[in-house]
Amino acid sequence: YYEQIQQSERLKTTGQLAAAVAHEIRNPLTVVKGFLQLYKDDPEVNNDKKGHFTLMIDELNTAEQVISQFLAVAKPTKELETETVNVKSVLQSVTDLLLSYGLLHDKKIELEMIEDCYIAANNIEMKQLLINIIKNAIEASKEGDSVYIVAGRKKDAVEIKVIDYGTGMTEEEVNSLGTPFYSLKSKGTGLGMMICFNIAAKYKGTIRFQSAKGKGTTVTISFPAIK
Numbered sequence: 001y002y003e004q005i006q007q008s009e010r011l012k013t014t015g016q017l018a019a020a021v022a023h024e025i026r027n028p029l030t031v032v033k034g035f036l037q038l039y040k041d042d043p044e045v046n047n048d049k050k051g052h053f054t055l056m057i058d059e060l061n062t063a064e065q066v067i068s069q070f071l072a073v074a075k076p077t078k079e080l081e082t083e084t085v086n087v088k089s090v091l092q093s094v095t096d097l098l099l100s101y102g103l104l105h106d107k108k109i110e111l112e113m114i115e116d117c118y119i120a121a122n123n124i125e126m127k128q129l130l131i132n133i134i135k136n137a138i139e140a141s142k143e144g145d146s147v148y149i150v151a152g153r154k155k156d157a158v159e160i161k162v163i164d165y166g167t168g169m170t171e172e173e174v175n176s177l178g179t180p181f182y183s184l185k186s187k188g189t190g191l192g193m194m195i196c197f198n199i200a201a202k203y204k205g206t207i208r209f210q211s212a213k214g215k216g217t218t219v220t221i222s223f224p225a226i227k
């Protein structure tokens with residue numbers, strides 16, 4: 001077992017130019033996708049070609065997803081205010097949201113939270129952070145398994161543990177987390193963890209990974225407690 005703490009400053013290097021480029025790429029993609037959709041539905045197009053169109057549209061959808069997720073990290077921050085976040089209610093809404101996603105793949109989410117906890121952050125960003133980490137845990141889990149979320153006050157901090165008994169990671173894999181576009185999934189964007197590290201850093205939080213290949217992963221998210 002090994003641990004690693006990351007507070008990402010990585011995105012600062014990508015900067016606003018990249019965000020502008022991403023934005024400019026998204027518009028033409030949408031136009032091309034629209035036309036492909038039209039051709040696909042054309043009755044004169046045979047089934048073989050329809051398949052090709054579906055493939056092209058799928059690939060464009062992936063590209064759009066990457067860009068949207070990237071823009072979510074690169075541009076926002078300023079408009080979002082720091083507010084009192086009730087960790088219990090955010091966790092409840094996030095687990096409700098992901099429950100059906102998990103059930104679809106025969107994976108359960110079990111939330112154990114004893115007390116009300118508060119942190120100074122932003123509700124939308126905290127949701128985004130938790131969704132990304134819990135979704136990863138669900139995706140790593142085997143069918144029939146559960147993802148466990150344990151949260152509560154620990155000294156001056158609020159600590160959330162997301163535990164899965166899935167694929168786990170090697171030390172090298174853990175060290176790659178947060179690198180833009182690092183993903184071992186066929187349909188992954190590799191942006192989720194980068195988003196999480198950035199949000200954590202913004203509100204003086206940390207995300208720590210304990211993982212063992214083939215055994216599972218425990219992600220410990222910690223933020224300074226208020227109240």
Ligand code: ADP
Nearest residue numbers: 136137140183184185188189190191192193217
């Ligand atoms: P994505 O989910 O789109 O691949 P992420 O940034 O969320 O991108 O995660 C990057 C990679 O880190 C994943 O592809 C996966 O290989 C690994 N990973 C993240 N969380 C876990 C986990 N709980 N268990 C095993 N691997 C994980």
Ligand code: MG
Nearest residue numbers: 132136192193
């Ligand atoms: Mg992910």
